[in-house]
Amino acid sequence: MNSARSHPSSRGASMPESSSTAGEFAAGWLWKKSGRFSSWKYQYFILRGALLSYYDKYPGEEYAHLFAPGYTQGDTSPRGVLRVVHVEVGQKSAIAFKVYGSSGKVLDIRVETSVARAKWVNGLNLASQLGKRKLATTSVSIDSADSSLDSDDENAVNCAGYLTVPKQGNKYFVLQGNMLSMHADENPWTVPTSRSYVLGVKPLPNSQTLEVRLSHGTKPLILQAQSSQEREKWVHHMTECCLTR
Incomplete structure (x- = not known):
């Protein structure tokens, strides 16, 4: 266990075995x-x-x-x-x-x-x-x-925006790496209603629709973008994320 008064030269990365009164x-x-x-x-x-x-x-x-x-x-x-x-x-x-x-x-x-x-x-x-x-x-x-305060830090959000989910309506999606999160709206403090890894993506015959294979669930997720350009953007970023996974 790291003591609370550890010397700064002891650069350990271990987790303490106990909790403080304020939490973990x-x-x-x-x-x-x-x-x-x-x-x-x-x-x-x-x-x-x-x-x-x-x-x-x-x-x-x-x-x-x-x-x-x-x-x-x-x-x-x-x-x-x-x-x-x-x-x-x-x-x-x-x-x-x-x-x-x-x-x-x-x-x-x-x-x-x-x-x-x-x-x-x-x-x-x-x-x-x-x-x-x-x-x-x-x-x-x-x-x-x-x-x-990081001036050179990146949020690492690959893509974000509204997509239509069948029977659920418009949802706000955020792609970070190969993690896709679905939110009720674009407010940054909202807790995601679902979160899953993207395993694959492909465009469907409809010019605005894409099919996403996720790590959770047995069926692919069908999403509709607001335009064909928006769909191309999502397909591009999801494909890139899958390749670098």
């Missing part, structure tokens, strides 16, 4: 992909409840006070903060995973070992459950988006 807690140095050239930054991450914060430098005494009830942020400002709603484990690497925030922001993360990844993913999955519950009960003004 974890901290450690992780690699985060950043910028258009996909460079990797070694940054300090703190998971507290449903919120994941990351810093360019070790946050010092801020870290020690995280276990104290009534903790409030001092002078140390995180590079970014997001409310965790989903975690995706990388298929091509045993040390990679992605963290999705409530606003659609996504972080590409790497750790040093597969064991460390398993511990972080387990903790983040618990955080995502808490995050979804809070999203369902928190007012819009408090939780409208994730915050970030």
Whole structure:
């Protein structure tokens, strides 16, 4: 277990075995992909409840006070903060995973070992459950988006927009990597009504319709775009995501 007063040179990525009074807690140095050239930054991450914060430098005494009830942020400002709603484990690497925030922001993360990844993913999955519950009960003004100071960070949203679902009407879809999320509307704080991996896509004879094979469900999902150009855009991005999966 990492002590709350760990020295910054001990750059471990292990998850603590206990929880703070404020909720699940974890901290450690992780690699985060950043910028258009996909460079990797070694940054300090703190998971507290449903919120994941990351810093360019070790946050010092801020870290020690995280276990104290009534903790409030001092002078140390995180590079970014997001409310965790989903975690995706990388298929091509045993040390990679992605963290999705409530606003659609996504972080590409790497750790040093597969064991460390398993511990972080387990903790983040618990955080995502808490995050979804809070999203369902928190007012819009408090939780409208994730915050970030990263000027070179990318949201990694490949495609987003309204598509028509048979018998359900218009729904707002967001494609991040090969993860497709369906929302009731485009407000960034809404919890997805469904989320699944895209396995394949093909255009149908109707110029505005496409068929999507998903990891969940036995039948393909039929979607109708608002125009043939919109359909081409979705088919292109989904095909690209499947090729790089």
